[in-house]
Amino acid sequence: LSTDNARTGRSGSISSPPVQPDIAQKIDINPPKGTRDFPPEDMRLRNWLFNNFKEVSQLYGFEEVDFPVLESEALFIRKAGEEIREQLYCFEDRGNRRVALRPELTPSLARLVIQKGKSLPLPLKWFAVGQCWRYERMTRGRRREHYQWNMDIIGVPDVTAEAELISSIVTFFKRIGITASDVGFKVSSRKVLQEVLRGYSVPDHLFGRVCVIIDKMEKIPIDDIKKELRSAELSEEVIEELLQVLSVKSLEKLEEKLGTVGEALVDLKQLFSLAEKYGYADWIQFDASVVRGLAYYTGIVFEGFDREGKLRAICGGGRYDHLLSTFGGDDIPACGFGFGDAVIVELLKEKGLLPELSPQVENIVCSLDQDLRGAAAAVARILRQRGQSVDLVLENKPLKWVFKRAARINAQRLILVGSAEWQKGMVGVKILTSGEQYEVKVDELE
Ligand SMILES: CC(=O)Nc1cnc2ccccc2c1
Numbered sequence: 463l464s465t466d467n468a469r470t471g472r473s474g475s476i477s478s479p480p481v482q483p484d485i486a487q488k489i490d491i492n493p494p495k496g497t498r499d500f501p502p503e504d505m506r507l508r509n510w511l512f513n514n515f516k517e518v519s520q521l522y523g524f525e526e527v528d529f530p531v532l533e534s535e536a537l538f539i540r541k542a543g544e545e546i547r548e549q550l551y552c553f554e555d556r557g558n559r560r561v562a563l564r565p566e567l568t569p570s571l572a573r574l575v576i577q578k579g580k581s582l583p584l585p586l587k588w589f590a591v592g593q594c595w596r597y598e599r600m601t602r603g604r605r606r607e608h609y610q611w612n613m614d615i616i617g618v619p620d621v622t623a624e625a626e627l628i629s630s631i632v633t634f635f636k637r638i639g640i641t642a643s644d645v646g647f648k649v650s651s652r653k654v655l656q657e658v659l660r661g662y663s664v665p666d667h668l669f670g671r672v673c674v675i676i677d678k679m680e681k682i683p684i685d686d687i688k689k690e691l692r693s694a695e696l697s698e699e700v701i702e703e704l705l706q707v708l709s710v711k712s713l714e715k716l717e718e719k720l721g722t723v724g725e726a727l728v729d730l731k732q733l734f735s736l737a738e739k740y741g742y743a744d745w746i747q748f749d750a751s752v753v754r755g756l757a758y759y760t761g762i763v764f765e766g767f768d769r770e771g772k773l774r775a776i777c778g779g780g781r782y783d784h785l786l787s788t789f790g791g792d793d794i795p796a797c798g799f800g801f802g803d804a805v806i807v808e809l810l811k812e813k814g815l816l817p818e819l820s821p822q823v824e825n826i827v828c829s830l831d832q833d834l835r836g837a838a839a840a841v842a843r844i845l846r847q848r849g850q851s852v853d854l855v856l857e858n859k860p861l862k863w864v865f866k867r868a869a870r871i872n873a874q875r876l877i878l879v880g881s882a883e884w885q886k887g888m889v890g891v892k893i894l895t896s897g898e899q900y901e902v903k904v905d906e907l908e
Contacts, residue, residue, distance in 0.1 A: 494606075495606065496598075496604065496605050496606025496607065497605070497606060497607050498605070498607070502821065503819075506819040506820075506821075507807070507816070507817070507819060508609075508803070510817055510819055511638075511803060511806070511807070512591050512609070512611075512803075514634060514637055514638055515589075515591050515611040515634065515801070516589075516591065517637075518630055518633050518634045518637065519589035519611075519613060519630070521630075521633065522587070522613070522626065522629075522630045522633075523587055524587040524588060524589040524613055524630075525586075525587065525588055525589070526588075526589055526590065527571065527574065527588045527589070527590050528590050528592060529564070529567065529570035529571070529573075529574060529590070529592070530564075530570075531563055531564055531592070531593060531595070532561055532562070532563060532564075533561065533562055533563075533564050533569070533570055533573075534559070534560070534561060534562070535550070535552045535560040535561055535562040536560070537562070537564075537569040537570065537573060537789075538550055538552075538562055538564070538565060538566075538569060540670070540757050540758070541671075542670040542671045542673075542674045542757030543671055543674050543675070543690075544674050544755060544756065544757055545755060546565045546566060546596070546755070546756070549565065549596040549597055549598045550562050550565060550596070550597065551563040551565065551595040551596060551597040551606070552597075563594075563595035564592070564594055564595065565594055565595060565596050566594055566610070566756070566800060567590050567592050567594065567610060567612045567800065568612065568614065568756075568758075568782070568785065568798060568800070569785070569789075571588060571590070571612070571614055571616075571798070572785050572786050572789055572791070572796070573789060575616055575786060575791065575794070575796075576786055576789055576790065576791035576792075579791075584616065584617025584618075584794070585615055585616060585617035585618045585623075586614070586615070586616040586617060587613075587614075587615050587616075588613075588614050588616070589611070589612060589613045589614070590611075590612045591609060591610070591611050591612075592609065592610060592612070593607055593608070593609050593610075594607065594608060594609070594610050595607050605804065608802050608803055608804050609802070609803040610800045610801060610802055610803070611800070611801040611803075612798055612799065612800050612801075613627055613630055613798055613799055614796060614797070614798030615627065615796065615797055615798065616786075616794060616795075616796040617794055617795065617796070618795065618797075619783070619795040620732075621729045621732050621733045621736065621761075621762055622736065623781075623797050624733060624761075624762045624764070624780070624781060624797050625733055625736035625737065625740060627779060627797060627798065627799055628647060628649075628737070628740075628742065628745075628746065628764060629740045629742060631647075631766060631777060631799065631801065632740075632742040632745050634801075635766075638810065638815060639813070639815045640809070640810075640813070640815065642742075642744045642745045643769065644768065644769060644809070644813060645745075645766055645767060645768050645769060645776060645809070646745055646746065646747055646766070646767060646769055647745055647746040647747070647764050647765065647766050647767070648746075648747060648748075648749035648751075648752040648764065648765055648767060649730070649733065649734075649746050649747065649748055649749065649752065649762065649763075649764045650730070650748065650749055650750050650751070650752040650753070650762075650763055650764075651725075651726040651729050651730055651761055651762050651763065652669075652673055652753060652759050652760055652761060652762075652763055652780070653724065653725050653726035653729065653760075653761055654707060654716065654720065654724075654726045654750060655669070655672065655673060655676070655704065655707070655753065656669060656726075656760075657720055657724045657725075657726060658700070658703055658704055658707050658720075659672065659700070659704075661703075662697070662699065662700045662703070664695075664696060664700060668694055668695065668696075670757030670758065671694050671757070672691065672694055672696065672704075673753045673754075673757065673759065674755055674756075674757055675687060675690045675691055675694065676691075676704065676708065676753045677753045677754060677755040678690075678755075679708065679751055680751075684705075688701055691704070706719075707719060707720075707750060708750050708751045708753075709750065709751070710750040711748075711750075712748060713727070713730055713731065713734070713748050716730075716748070716750065725761075729761060729762055730748060730762070733746075733762060734746070734748070746764070752764065752765055754778050754779075754780055756782075758782040758784070758785045758788070759780040759781060759782050760780075760781055760782055760783045760784060761780065761781030761783060761797070762780055762781050762797070763778070763779070763780035763781075764778065764779060764780060764799070765777065765778035765779075766778070766801075768809055768812075770812070772812065773805050773808055773809055773812075774805055775805070776801070776802075776805045776806055776809060777799055777800065777801035777802070777806075778799060778800060779797065779798050779799025779800060780797060780798075780799075781795070781796070781797040782796055782797065782798070783795045783796065820872045821871050821872050822851075822872055823851045823852070823853045823871050823872065823873050823874070824845075824850045824851045824852070824873070824874050824875060825842075825845055825850055825851065825852045825853070825873060825874070825875050825876075825877055826852070826853045826854075826855065826864065826867065826868045826871065826873040826875070826876050826877070827841050827842045827845070827852050827853070827854050827855065827877040827879065828854075828855035828859065828861075828864045828876075828877075828878060828879070829855075829879040829880075830861070830878060830879065830880045830881070831880075831881060832858060834879050834880070834881060834884060837879045837884050838854060838855070838879045839854065840904075841877055841879055841889060841904060841907070842854040844904060844905070844907065845877075845907060848907075848908065853867075853871055853873060855867070864876065868894055869894070873894055874893070874894060874895060875891060875892070875893055875894060876891070876892040876894055877889050877890070877891055877907070878890035878891075878892070883901055887903055887904055887905075888901045888902060888903055888904070889901070889902065889904055889907070891907075
């Protein structure tokens, strides 16, 4: 211990604390700021949610993929002023490499598609459920990690892909009891903005940045939006026109504004017509103000929202036709969405739709005296070999304790190994739901 660790006793003399080599420093029992533990009860809810994500993905014929949580920082360096960039959880590793904990999954997916190259027959339909990270000042007390469900269709240029993705989310909502009166999707296309900007010959390289600024509408004062648009070299005239277009309330009005030829109208009309065919027309609405905050979207964008307006966006996505080529890959069209694990749980709480999930075990096995421990283990083995789950009591416990544990772990059946019965190759069985009890030969236990 260096002297500055030494305590100064009352006498003023320096004395070191008694050396206690293996008493660890008291560690912080909480997880790092902004992160969560998942004790059994929370893990049951998480598994319930993720199983619904995965079952819907499989229902739509998507294949599961995953990527490292740690990626090269370069994958996420975009110069469009995105919040996701400002909050990147990045650092230099011991090999002096700039790395980052992924803030989203799409760039990793793009990287893998390029890596696999021609060996992957298009279209690809991939899904992932992965933890994503951000580093923001804890002043805001928000979480620094969450899990995202992503579904992506790579290699399909038509809005039939977006229609399929929205359909999969509607299916997910229906499975967990959410209806079109609880949530909806605001749908628009960034091609609306693109047509306006091109109409005023604003250079294309400003497109992503302008979208990121406009995504902050309703989040920061309109004057700050205008200020940021000016700093992006937009003229007052363009700014006014942009804000005008963003307040358009219907496709018909948009057609009046933009005329019929633009791709934006064609895409949106086709999407709304497909929605009718899919049967989810009452879940979606055109809303020109939806742009989403990621720079790489190029076409249709959408976000799920709660109709009571109490929560942040539930999910969001869109078309990103040039992301792969910005990474040096071919110019393969793609679209996808991200669905976080936080807002949906808040919504389920609001709607009283959180499922009641309790632990499940089919059997609890215990021996009533010391030298029948081996017998109890043998009974557990037999049941487990038959695919039956068993909680084997591992210590000498009174029956009262066993009944209490059986109730807590929601065991369906109690198997008692007692010396008298065991002499006859029998065990005692008590069905804990009905209270029925009987004796049975061990090899007749099913
Ligand atoms: C509501 C919530 O927890 N949002 C959240 C939490 N963690 C994140 C981590 C990375 C990117 C986005 C994130 C978003």
